[in-house]
Amino acid sequence: MSLIELHNIRKVYKLGSGKDAQSFIALDDVSLAIEEGEYVAITGPSGSGKSTLLQIIGLLDHSTSGQYLIYGQDVLKLEDDQKTEIRSRFLGFVFQMFNLLPRMTAYENVRLPMVYRGKVDHDKIIQTLNQLGMGSHIHHTPAQMSGGQQQRTAIARALVNSPKVILADEPTGNLPQKHSKQIIEALESLREEGITIIMITHSDELAQRADRIIRIVDGKIESDSVQKHKLEEKNRENNPYQLKSFNYTNWLLLKQTAVMGYRALMKNKARTILTMLGIIIGVFSVVSMMAVGEGAKINVEQELRRIGSNMFRIQTTWPKIKGSASHYRTVTRINKKDYFSIKKEAQKKGSSIKNVSAVLQGDKILSYKGYSYSTKVLGVNSSYSQMRGSEPEFGRFFNESENNNQEKVLVLGKTVYENLFPNQKNPIGETIDIEERKFRVVGLLPSKGTSWGGDIDDVVYIPIETAAKRLFGLNYYHFLYVQAKNEKLLSKAIKVVENILRKNHRIDSGVSNDFKYKNYGEMKQTISKISDTMFKLIAVIALISLIVGGIGIMNIMLVSVIERTREIGIRKAIGARSRDIRNQFLIESVIIGVVGGGIGLSMAMFLGMALRFLLNWEILFKPYAIFTAVSFSVLVGILSGIYPANKAAKLSPINALRYE
Numbered sequence: 036m037s038l039i040e041l042h043n044i045r046k047v048y049k050l051g052s053g054k055d056a057q058s059f060i061a062l063d064d065v066s067l068a069i070e071e072g073e074y075v076a077i078t079g080p081s082g083s084g085k086s087t088l089l090q091i092i093g094l095l096d097h098s099t100s101g102q103y104l105i106y107g108q109d110v111l112k113l114e115d116d117q118k119t120e121i122r123s124r125f126l127g128f129v130f131q132m133f134n135l136l137p138r139m140t141a142y143e144n145v146r147l148p149m150v151y152r153g154k155v156d157h158d159k160i161i162q163t164l165n166q167l168g169m170g171s172h173i174h175h176t177p178a179q180m181s182g183g184q185q186q187r188t189a190i191a192r193a194l195v196n197s198p199k200v201i202l203a204d205e206p207t208g209n210l211p212q213k214h215s216k217q218i219i220e221a222l223e224s225l226r227e228e229g230i231t232i233i234m235i236t237h238s239d240e241l242a243q244r245a246d247r248i249i250r251i252v253d254g255k256i257e258s259d260s261v262q263k264h265k266l267e268e269k270n271r272e273n274n275p276y277q278l279k280s281f282n283y284t285n286w287l288l289l290k291q292t293a294v295m296g297y298r299a300l301m302k303n304k305a306r307t308i309l310t311m312l313g314i315i316i317g318v319f320s321v322v323s324m325m326a327v328g329e330g331a332k333i334n335v336e337q338e339l340r341r342i343g344s345n346m347f348r349i350q351t352t353w354p355k356i357k358g359s360a361s362h363y364r365t366v367t368r369i370n371k372k373d374y375f376s377i378k379k380e381a382q383k384k385g386s387s388i389k390n391v392s393a394v395l396q397g398d399k400i401l402s403y404k405g406y407s408y409s410t411k412v413l414g415v416n417s418s419y420s421q422m423r424g425s426e427p428e429f430g431r432f433f434n435e436s437e438n439n440n441q442e443k444v445l446v447l448g449k450t451v452y453e454n455l456f457p458n459q460k461n462p463i464g465e466t467i468d469i470e471e472r473k474f475r476v477v478g479l480l481p482s483k484g485t486s487w488g489g490d491i492d493d494v495v496y497i498p499i500e501t502a503a504k505r506l507f508g509l510n511y512y513h514f515l516y517v518q519a520k521n522e523k524l525l526s527k528a529i530k531v532v533e534n535i536l537r538k539n540h541r542i543d544s545g546v547s548n549d550f551k552y553k554n555y556g557e558m559k560q561t562i563s564k565i566s567d568t569m570f571k572l573i574a575v576i577a578l579i580s581l582i583v584g585g586i587g588i589m590n591i592m593l594v595s596v597i598e599r600t601r602e603i604g605i606r607k608a609i610g611a612r613s614r615d616i617r618n619q620f621l622i623e624s625v626i627i628g629v630v631g632g633g634i635g636l637s638m639a640m641f642l643g644m645a646l647r648f649l650l651n652w653e654i655l656f657k658p659y660a661i662f663t664a665v666s667f668s669v670l671v672g673i674l675s676g677i678y679p680a681n682k683a684a685k686l687s688p689i690n691a692l693r694y695e
Contacts, residue, residue, distance in 0.1 A: 041103055071231055129202065293626070319638045323639035380531060388517060394516060
């Protein structure tokens with residue numbers, strides 16, 4: 036059984052398309068058999084079909100018709116990955132143009148076929164390079180080597196997987212005579228190991244060194260002559276090579292592919308960074324905006340907890356008379372009777388109301404030992420402290436007895452304290468003037484920060500009876516704060532208070548209220564809805580950014596496929612499967628997504644820390660937001676790379692090698 040058998044191989048190229056298409060016959064019913072261990076030279080004029088024949092033997096190209104057997108098996112019927120397996124384990128290529136990968140060293144170029152097989156033998160790589168005189172150039176890239184050194188590296192790459200056949204296409208065509216002689220001697224030395232050599236050459240001198248010369252003219256074998264006898268049978272293996280498919284996960288290759296992908300991206304740093312911008316902006320947007328949103332949500336929740344989500348506020352309003360746009364009816368302001376009526380209701384067993392406090396407020400100027408400060412003065416009941424979470428940090432809140440006696444006592448907010456007591460003196464027991472009325476400080480509130488654009492600490496509290504009779508001179512209240520026993524009873528409490536006020540204000544049935552209320556429980560729900568809407572808006576904005584980033588990745592990967600078409604052909608020729616090529620481009624697009632996501636995340640976290648430090652904003656980075664943003668960046672990288680990766684994987688080895 037012959038090693039290689041070709042039966043009636045025909046290769047026809049279509050030139051042009053449509054009605055004007057013409058056919059060119061590159062090979063016309065070529066039949067030949069090559070035995071194991073032969074040294075065959077294929078000669079002929081340019082354009083005679085020599086290279087086409089070698090490409091079909093090397094499974095880089097396919098014939099239009101005919102049969103190609105290796106050890107009796109028709110390899111033209113095999114799937115692409117099975118053909119790749121044969122190229123990887125059975126065939127070794129030595130190209131006229133060397134076809135070394137420029138970003139790799141001699142060692143890495145020779146190592147690559149082993150990587151595609153999934154098993155690397157470092158000692159064998161070094162040994163092969165040393166045998167070809169490349170031991171001192173292991174770490175040199177092709178740009179650092181002469182033509183002869185590059186060709187010897189290419190031969191080492193062809194030999195490293197111990198192939199049965201070496202296919203050499205004009206191996207000395209681009210080399211000076213001195214280097215040509217060295218290359219031919221290196222190839223001929225392989226015969227002693229039983230390797231079959233098939234070489235294309237224009238040189239009659241080189242052809243005469245072969246065992247057998249096959250001359251091709253116009254796509255046909257013109258002559259086939261034996262010059263010498265091939266090696267003795269004892270120098271060759273008797274067991275034919277077993278053809279098999281290989282279908283396994285090559286972890287070594289995946290690792291190497293990631294390294295190669297990183298190198299490819301770093302070769303064009305500026306282009307890579309510009310490609311990442313869409314992903315960076317998308318991840319930055321979603322993470323930073325969600326962090327700010329979460330912080331704002333916490334602020335709102337803290338404020339609502341301070342106010343009480345089971346609380347509502349009553350205040351006077353002036354409703355229009357039904358049917359009239361210019362007249363207003365007489366209204367009854369919120370007053371002491373209303374306060375005591377609600378308080379009495381709260382004291383009933385089973386009442387839905389827990390507590391109530393009246394409020395009077397106004398801006399006043401406070402003075403203390405030469406310091407003056409204008410602030411908001413609130414007159415409240417003693418119950419206000421528990422209802423609104425206004426327990427003093429130092430001292431105490433005034434009691435109901437002090438309120439009933441209209442005593443001139445006050446509780447300071449932290450901002451007022453800092454302005455009136457710049458030396459941080461203990462204010463408890465000190466006397467502060469409010470419009471020439473002397474008030475004794477009984478408590479100092481802790482700092483609560485800002486809320487909804489206002490400074491919560493810029494306030495002082497005094498007893499409401501003192502405020503009404505001694506400071507404001509009013510017989511009504513600005514507000515009533517009513518606290519339900521829990522959120523579930525809030526609606527019931529509102530209804531009870533409404534009935535009490537309508538009765539006190541003598542409002543007839545069918546007549547609108549002269550008061551209105553603000554439900555803080557409803558406010559919480561409204562804010563929650565607004566937050567959800569904002570989150571959706573942020574998500575849409577981020578999604579648009581990520582889509583734009585994905586388009587950028589896809590665009591640059593398509594450009595990369597075009598730029599590296601020849602590289603793809605080289606990789607396929609030395610054993611890369613379609614999925615290996617696909618994985619390479621997918622990994623590169625994922626690297627762009629991951630690195631872009633990482634940069635966007637880092638920028639968002641840096642901005643968050645800056646805002647927290649400079650503006651004292653509440654910023655909260657939730658793990659799920661970070662995970663979601665990074666996951667999306669990876670997903671965008673994958674989805675954007677699928678089409679370019681598939682396009683690269685489907686390239687024919689010979690078409691890719693002919694590119695440019």
